[in-house]
Amino acid sequence: MGKNEKSGVGRALVKHHNAMIQQSKEKGRFYKSQHKKVLESVTEVSNIDAVIEQAEEADQLFSIHHPTPNPLINLDVSSSISDMTPEERREQQKKEEALHASSLRVPRRPPWTAAMSVEELDANEKQAFLVWRRSLARLEENEKLVLTPFEKNLDIWRQLWRVLERCDLLVMVVDARDPLFYRCPDLEEYAKEIDKHKRTLLLVNKADLLPVSMRKKWAEYFRLHKVLFVFWSAKAATAELEGKLLTDHWKMENNMRKSDDPETKIHGRDELLARLQYEAEEIVKMRKSGSDTSTSSNIYSPRNNAEGTSAPKSVMVGFVGYPNVGKSSTINALVGQKRTGVTSTPGKTKHFQTLIISDELTLCDCPGLVFPSFSSSRYEMIASGVLPIDRMTEHREAVQVVANRVQRHVIEDVYKIKLPKPKPYESQSRPPQASEFLRAYCASHGYVASSGLPDETRAARQILKDFIDGKLPHYEMPPGMSAEDGEEDDGNPSLSEVLKSDASDVEDSLENGTETTPVFEHVLDDLSSFDLANGLVSKKATVKKSNESRKHHKKPQRKKDRSWRVGNDDEDGMPVTRVFQKPVNSGPLNV
Numbered sequence: 128m129g130k131n132e133k134s135g136v137g138r139a140l141v142k143h144h145n146a147m148i149q150q151s152k153e154k155g156r157f158y159k160s161q162h163k164k165v166l167e168s169v170t171e172v173s174n175i176d177a178v179i180e181q182a183e184e185a186d187q188l189f190s191i192h193h194p195t196p197n198p199l200i201n202l203d204v205s206s207s208i209s210d211m212t213p214e215e216r217r218e219q220q221k222k223e224e225a226l227h228a229s230s231l232r233v234p235r236r237p238p239w240t241a242a243m244s245v246e247e248l249d250a251n252e253k254q255a256f257l258v259w260r261r262s263l264a265r266l267e268e269n270e271k272l273v274l275t276p277f278e279k280n281l282d283i284w285r286q287l288w289r290v291l292e293r294c295d296l297l298v299m300v301v302d303a304r305d306p307l308f309y310r311c312p313d314l315e316e317y318a319k320e321i322d323k324h325k326r327t328l329l330l331v332n333k334a335d336l337l338p339v340s341m342r343k344k345w346a347e348y349f350r351l352h353k354v355l356f357v358f359w360s361a362k363a364a365t366a367e368l369e370g371k372l373l374t375d376h377w378k379m380e381n382n383m384r385k386s387d388d389p390e391t392k393i394h395g396r397d398e399l400l401a402r403l404q405y406e407a408e409e410i411v412k413m414r415k416s417g418s419d420t421s422t423s424s425n426i427y428s429p430r431n432n433a434e435g436t437s438a439p440k441s442v443m444v445g446f447v448g449y450p451n452v453g454k455s456s457t458i459n460a461l462v463g464q465k466r467t468g469v470t471s472t473p474g475k476t477k478h479f480q481t482l483i484i485s486d487e488l489t490l491c492d493c494p495g496l497v498f499p500s501f502s503s504s505r506y507e508m509i510a511s512g513v514l515p516i517d518r519m520t521e522h523r524e525a526v527q528v529v530a531n532r533v534q535r536h537v538i539e540d541v542y543k544i545k546l547p548k549p550k551p552y553e554s555q556s557r558p559p560q561a562s563e564f565l566r567a568y569c570a571s572h573g574y575v576a577s578s579g580l581p582d583e584t585r586a587a588r589q590i591l592k593d594f595i596d597g598k599l600p601h602y603e604m605p606p607g608m609s610a611e612d613g614e615e616d617d618g619n620p621s622l623s624e625v626l627k628s629d630a631s632d633v634e635d636s637l638e639n640g641t642e643t644t645p646v647f648e649h650v651l652d653d654l655s656s657f658d659l660a661n662g663l664v665s666k667k668a669t670v671k672k673s674n675e676s677r678k679h680h681k682k683p684q685r686k687k688d689r690s691w692r693v694g695n696d697d698e699d700g701m702p703v704t705r706v707f708q709k710p711v712n713s714g715p716l717n718v
């Protein structure tokens with residue numbers, strides 16, 4: 128090999144090296160410019176905004192070079208259903224929901240390789256996202272369907288894609304009071320599409336707000352449906368870490384009662400970490416051995432470890448879920464110190480983060496995401512803590528969700544108020560009307576707007592906050608089960624006791640046959656207090672609905688502590704922090 132030839136190879140190597148550096152610098156600049164804009168959750172976009180925004184993103188707006196029609200606009204609107212009765216409409220809606228269930232998908236990341244340029248990757252992702260938005264826009268146009276607000280910011284979905292790709296075990300955090308509302312089965316499907324060995328564990332958080340009898344019912348339901356689950360309370364685990372007792376609400380002590388049943392007990396911090404590591408290691412072993420079988424039992428026992436296969440070096444557990452279900456609280460409790468901000472305002476976690484618990488276990492926390500779904504109204508989503516209370520305008524509708532779900536006597540007990548009883552000719556078991564509830568609350572708390580009228584907006588915000596935080600106890604039954612199903616005396620307040628309504632007089636009047644017979648004097652009496660806009664009002668409440676009372680009282684939002692965020696992850700430009708867990712001296716929860 129001659130001297131010239133030698134230096135030629137050297138030059139080529141140096142050139143290649145410089146080109147690589149240049150490329151990575153450009154990549155960095157691109158991501159920097161991409162992430163200059165604050166990552167904001169977008170759920171409240173009207174169709175027209177969506178059309179413009181998405182068309183802009185896809186460079187298709189008024190472009191001569193792209194004469195194809197905007198893919199979000201579909202003028203093929205289905206036939207009118209306006210002449211249907213409400214029952215027929217609901218029936219039709221159910222049928223349509225079943226028919227279109229498979230279209231209600233989480234957006235998939237288009238196939239990619241490390242050889243792709245950043246621009247190509249970006250364009251592909253935008254295009255795939257646009258197609259996804261188009262399919263959902265079609266569903267939205269179907270007047271027989273109600274599609275609830277869902278996350279429309281591609282950058283938030285990108286965070287999810289990365290978490291899904293990186294993790295071995297996916298932990299879906301749900302609120303124990305209505306686990307199915309917060310569960311997204313399609314996400315479980317998607318995880319399996321990425322890697323058939325990936326599994327999803329349902330972390331049923333806020334279990335401190337659920338009586339043991341209800342945990343039993345849900346455990347039965349999950350077992351029947353082969354769902355891997357764990358009951359957990361980030362709040363209790365945090366209290367345990369801080370050496371505090373959990374005494375917030377009247378039911379917690381009962382809910383936290385010691386339970387030996389591995390399925391219904393609320394796991395302690397160390398127990399949960401061990402369980403997560405075990406499940407993730409099983410997945411990695413399965414992947415390595417090429418085996419298809421996954422652990423089917425929900426009962427965790429370290430002795431069940433697959434024989435013969437050595438434990439993997441390190442495993443990754445990804446946390447996903449709707450906003451406000453307690454992902455940050457869970458991560459903080461697991462890490463053993465405050466690493467992510469916790470507030471009751473949904474949508475505060477914006478970027479995913481990686482937290483190294485030990486050499487063997489890493490956690491990855493994704494921002495809260497509102498998955499597309501049918502059926503639940505915007506108000507239900509506000510009441511469930513998924514959409515922020517601050518953006519609420521129709522406060523009566525949202526408070527009606529609370530009034531429908533919390534027993535009348537519980538509302539009265541918690542707030543020490545008296546709600547107007549149903550009129551003799553009304554159904555005696557009807558829930559309180561939002562207007563009745565709000566007025567009684569305003570009267571007892573002295574909430575008066577500057578106009579001199581009851582400050583319903585302020586009251587609504589407080590009531591919804593109490594509902595979300597658990598001050599107003601409520602929970603959903605597993606589908607197909609009733610409150611009395613399989614109830615046994617375990618020393619806890621029975622479900623029927625907990626849910627006991629003040630329907631004693633309801634039943635009495637039903638038995639006496641007085642339920643539906645309006646007494647003429649009562650009707651006349653009520654007409655005098657009839658508020659055309661809002662229905663029957665309490666005789667004492669003489670104030671009328673006023674626009675004034677709907678004024679917003681924007682509360683200053685607590686800022687999350689984000690000072691821990693450091694640097695960029697060189698792989699995909701996402702901010703991460705690496706936290707090494709300090710050993711925390713805490714045993715399993717005393718439950």
Ligand SMILES: Nc1nc2c(ncn2[C@@H]2O[C@H](COP(=O)(O)OP(=O)(O)OP(=O)(O)O)[C@@H](O)[C@H]2O)c(=O)[nH]1
Binds near residue numbers: 334336452597
């Ligand atoms: N009772 C009870 N409340 C909890 C528990 N875990 C979290 N919370 C409360 O739920 C609210 C939301 O908690 P976060 O940890 O901020 O929820 P998040 O899922 O990270 O929310 P985003 O940042 O919006 O994604 C806070 O008010 C917490 O105090 C729990 O186990 N029990």
